[in-house]
Amino acid sequence: MGRYLLRRLVQMVPVFTGATFLIFLMVYALGDPVTALFGDRGPDPATARALRAEFNLDKPLWEQYLRYMGKIFTGDFGTAFNGRPVTELMANAFPISFRLMLVALGLEMVLGVALGVLTGLRRGRALDTSVLLATLVVIAVPTFVLGTTAQYLLGVELGWIQPAVSPDARLDELLLPGLILCLVSLAYVTRLTRTSVAENARADYVRTAVAKGLPARRVTVRHLLRNSLIPVVTYLGADIGTLMAGAIVTERIFNIQGVGYQLFQGIVRQNSPTVVGFVVVLVLIFLLANLFVDLLYAVLDPRIRYA
C-alpha cells in the first residue's frame, strides 16, 4: 500500500508538469493581452512596453514558463492585471467552489444512489419509468436553461431563495446552485446505480443472503449495494474535479465568485498567471481525487489489494 501510494505520487510529477506547460502554451497562443487593457483605444507604446516588462510578457515563452514555475515553488503564483496576487484570488475562490462541490457531490450521492436502488429493484414499474424519463430530460436540457428557470421561479416568483449567492456563499445559499450543478451527474449516477443494482440483484450471493433469512433491507444495503457501488464510486471520484472546474455556467447564473468565475475572467482578460495558477490547482485536485478513488476500491472490494 505504502509503495503503491508513493509510486502514484511520483507519477503525478510528469503529469503535473506536462499539464501546466500545455496550459501555459495555450494561454500564450491566444496572443498579447496588453493591447486589450487599453479598451477600444490604441495602446500607448511606452505604457504597453512597461506593462509587458512588469508581467514578463516581453520574454520568450520558455523563459516565461521557467520563471513562472520557479516562482510557483516559492508559493508565488504571480499577479492578476488588477494588481491582486493570484494566491489571494485562489484563497477566495477555492473554498467557495469546494463548498459548492461538496453540496453537489452530497446531493448527487444521496439522491442518485437512493433513486438508483429504488429503480433498480423495481425495474419496469411506473416509478422506474418516470425516473428514467426525468433523467433523460435533465441530460437533454442545458444547465443554463434549468438554472435560470429555477432561479426565476424560486427567487423571483415564489421568493423562497435569494437569486444571487452572497460573497460569503453560505451552505444554505448553495443548495439550489449545487442541485443545478449536479443534476446531470445525478442523472448518470442514478442510471449507473440502477443498472448495477439490477444486474447484481440476480447474483448468487444475493440469493444466498435472502435464503439465509436476512431482512430485505440488510440484503439490499449490505450485500447488494456494496457490490454495486464500485462503478458509481469511480464516476463520483472523477466527478469531483469536473464539479469544481465545470461550474463556470452555474457560478455565473448564481453570481458565485468561485473558480469558474476567476477562470472565465482570466481567459477573457488573457491573464496567464490567473488561468495557469487555477488550472494547476485543479490538475492537482483531479490527480488526488483519482488516487482517492483507486484507494477506495480496496475498501469497497477486499479482493483488490495494492502492493
Added chain:
Amino acid sequence: MTFRTPGRPRDAEAQRRGRAPRRLTAAAGAAVLALATTACAGGNGGYLGGGGDGGLIRASWGDPQHPLEPANTNEVQGGKVLDMIFRGLVHYNPETGRAENAVAQSIDTEDQRNFTIRLKDGWTFSDGTPVTAKSFTDAWNYGAAGENAQVASYFFQFIEGYDEVHPAESGARPTARTLRGLHVVDDHTFTVRLTRPFSLWPQTLGYTAYAPLPRSFFEDHDAWLAKPVGNGPYRIDSYQPGQRMTLVANEDYAGEDKPRNDGVELRVYTDNNTAYTDLQAGNLDLIDDVPAARLGNVENDLGDRYVNQPAGILQTVSFPLYDRDWSGRSAAKVRQGLSMAINREEITSRLYHGTRTPAGDFTSPVLGDAGGYRADLCGDVCAYRPRRARELIEEGGGLPGGHVTLTSNVDTGSHRQWMDAVCHSINNVLDDSDACTVNPVPTFADFRNRISQRRMTGMFRTGWQMDYPLIQNFLQPLYYTNGSSNDSGYHNEEFDQRIDQANARPTQREAVRDFQEAERMLVDDLPAIPLWYQNGTAGYSERLSNVRLNPFSVPVFTDIEVS
C-alpha cells in the same frame, strides 16, 4: 446516509471482511457533520434581505480591470468608484454635461496655452489632509511618468515635458522625473504650460485621470490601494476586492453636490442577467446596465423604474485606409455606398428596443447643439439610400474583390447580432448574398491586437465612449494623424490643420464651428461609418427615487433618494 445501519449488531460476514464498512460510514458521517456545522456557522452575518440595509443603495458593479488609481482606470466599473470618491478641478453637470468648476476657483489663460489655476479653500481629503496645488501636480506627475505604466497616461500628453517623463522610443530612459509644464506658485495656485494652444483644455479636466491625490498615495501605496482615499462626495468604508465595496457619504465634502443618501453598497455581479433577476427579487436597488436579452420585457418588468437616456457612446465601423484596396478617391465612394446600404432605422428598432438611435454625425447627442452635435451633419451619407448606394459602389469600381468582411470580437456585448444585421442589409441592397460576410474574432484582446498591428482587410467594429463631453474628444483622438485611437490610419493634412485651428480658438463657439468643418471632411472621406448613438440604461427598485444617468451612463449617485 444510506449506508448506515445503526443500533444493530454487525453480522459475522461483515466482521470477517474487516473494518472497511465502518470506515466508510465514519467518513460519510463526518462529512454530514461538517456540512451541518458550517451551515450553522454561516447562518449569522452576510447579506441582509430586502430593505434591511438602512439608507444604503445596493447597486450592481463589475470587478475593475485595473488597480483603482485615477490615471490607471479607463473602464466604466473602476471609473464609477473614482467618480464617487474624487472631485477634480472641474466636474461635469450630470444634466447638461457642461464642465463646472469644482475644486478650481478659476482657470485663466491669455493665449490658450499657459493656464493659471486657482483652487478653492476648504477642500480636504477624507483622511483630513488639505487639497493643495501640490496634490494635483504630484498626481499628474505620477500619472504621466512612463515608469508607473498608467494606462491613461496619454491624458497628460498635452502638458509640456510629457515626452521627457514618458519617452515613446523603446529603450529610451526618461530624462526628467516631473512635467516641465507644471509649476506650483503657492498652496492654492499652480500654472500649466501646454505643448500647443488648446482652448478647451480646462473642460477636459473633469476626467478622473486629473484627480488630486493625497500624500498617503505616495507614502504607503499598497495601503492606499487596499482602501483608496479621495476628496469626493463619498468615502470608502470597506472594500473586499472582487466582491463588494461599501461607500458612505463623506461628511467633510466641500462640493455642492452633497449626497442625498447615506451611502452606496456596490456588489460585484459576474453576469448582469443575475443582477437583473436580483433587482426583480428585491435584493438589489440599482442596475446600470439592462442586459440585452431583457430589453424586450424591461418595461413590463420595471414600468417607470426603467431609465433609457442618451450616453456619449458612438458605434462605428472603420476601414483600413492603410490597405491599398481601401485607399484613394474611388474607395471613398465605395465606403459612402456601403454606409448608404445600412438600414440603421430598422436595425436599431428591431435589435435594440430603442436603446440605440441611428447616427447622423460623428459626435453624440449628449454634447447638445452648443457643444457641436449636429443630427444632420452626415446627411444622405448616413441615411438608407439603396439606389444611390448601388450607384456609388459601382462608380467606385465595386467592392474590392467583389467582397467585404465585417470583423469584431464576439466574446462580449452581443456584437454578433448587429454585425449579421449590417451585412444582411448590405447584401440585400447589392442583391448578392456573399457581398458582406461577418468575420468573428474570439477574444477582445486578439481583435485589438489585429487592429493595432494593422492587419485588417475589411470593415471592422470601432466604438467610442467619450472621455469628456467635448466635440474635440470625438474627433482628435480618432482621426487626427497618428491620433491615439486612429485605428483606420486616416491621414488628412487639411483635417489636422482645422483641428489645430479649432483648438487655438479663444471661445467655444468659434472652436465648435471649426471642429464641425473638420467633421464635414470626414463625411467626404468617410474613414469610418457612423452607425448609431448608444443609450445608457438602468433599472431601480421601489425604494429609490430621482435616479438618472450622467452623460457617461453612470448613475448620479449623489442625487438618489432612498425611502
